[in-house]
Amino acid sequence: MNNKEVGGYLHTFDSFPSSPLPNTFDFPHQYNPNPWAIEAAIQLQRIIPKRINHDFSSMGKMFGVLVVQQKNSIKYLAAFSGKIDETTLIHGFVPPIYNTLDNSAFFKQGESQLNSLTEKIEGLVNGSTLRNLKNEITELEASFQASIQALKSTIRINKEKRAQIRSSPHLSDDRRKALEESSKQEQLALKKCIAFKCNN
Numbered sequence: 558m559n560n561k562e563v564g565g566y567l568h569t570f571d572s573f574p575s576s577p578l579p580n581t582f583d584f585p586h587q588y589n590p591n592p593w594a595i596e597a598a599i600q601l602q603r604i605i606p607k608r609i610n611h612d613f614s615s616m617g618k619m620f621g622v623l624v625v626q627q628k629n630s631i632k633y634l635a636a637f638s639g640k641i642d643e644t645t646l647i648h649g650f651v652p653p654i655y656n657t658l659d660n661s662a663f664f665k666q667g668e669s670q671l672n673s674l675t676e677k678i679e680g681l682v683n684g685s686t687l688r689n690l691k692n693e694i695t696e697l698e699a700s701f702q703a704s705i706q707a708l709k710s711t712i713r714i715n716k717e718k719r720a721q722i723r724s725s726p727h728l729s730d731d732r733r734k735a736l737e738e739s740s741k742q743e744q745l746a747l748k749k750c751i752a753f754k755c756n757n
Contacts, residue, residue, distance in 0.1 A: 565648075565649070566635070566650065567625060567632040567633070567634060568597070568600070568601070568604065568634070568635060568649070569630075570596065570633070571600055572596070573596070573631070574592035574595075575592075576591075576592045578624070578626060579591050579593070593624045593631075593633075594622055597622040597624055597633035597635075598620075601633075604635070604649070608647060608648060608649055608650070609647060610642075611642055618637050618638065618639070619637065619638040620636070621637070621638075622634065622635050623636075635651065636650055636651040637650060704750070705747075705750060705751065708746065708747055712743045712744070715739070715740075716740065719739065719740060722736060723736060
């Protein structure tokens with residue numbers, strides 16, 4: 558940026574503070590603003606409505622000033638953060654280092670890709686595919702619980718039948734072993750069914 562371009566961003570003081578210019582920069586996060594910076598900010602507030610047609614009461618904006626000492630004068634630069642009404646370039650204000658509104662630049666292209674991904678994510682989250690899968694899970698869960706209850710009911714009925722058979726005085730050893738094996742197999746089948754649900 559040449560001197561002529563810089564000159565387009567320099568603002569002339571209407572009046573000067575009585576205090577001297579500071580010799581060093583203040584710490585930017587905890588400091589009392591220098592009278593020169595305060596005066597520049599006050600004067601900038603009078604310039605803003607003339608240069609920018611924006612309703613700051615509905616959406617504020619952060620502005621900044623930088624007091625500049627030249628060979629024969631003291632002026633100040635003014636800038637704002639981000640954009641105002643979809644523009645980053647306003648006459649009299651220092652432009653951004655990087656123009657985020659340039660459609661051919663990296664930022665806008667990346668923003669477009671992010672927006673596309675966001676739409677896809679929203680489509681997946683709110684679309685019919687996920688809703689159908691959730692419904693299918695609910696149906697499968699209900700079907701599984703019904704199968705477990707049916708198996709438990711069958712096991713309970715068979716257990717009662719085996720108890721009646723065991724009460725017979727003429728029960729052979731082979732028949733008793735067969736009943737025990739049948740009981741074991743039913744319990745094993747129930748455990749496998751529950752384990753399959755837990756592992757899937």
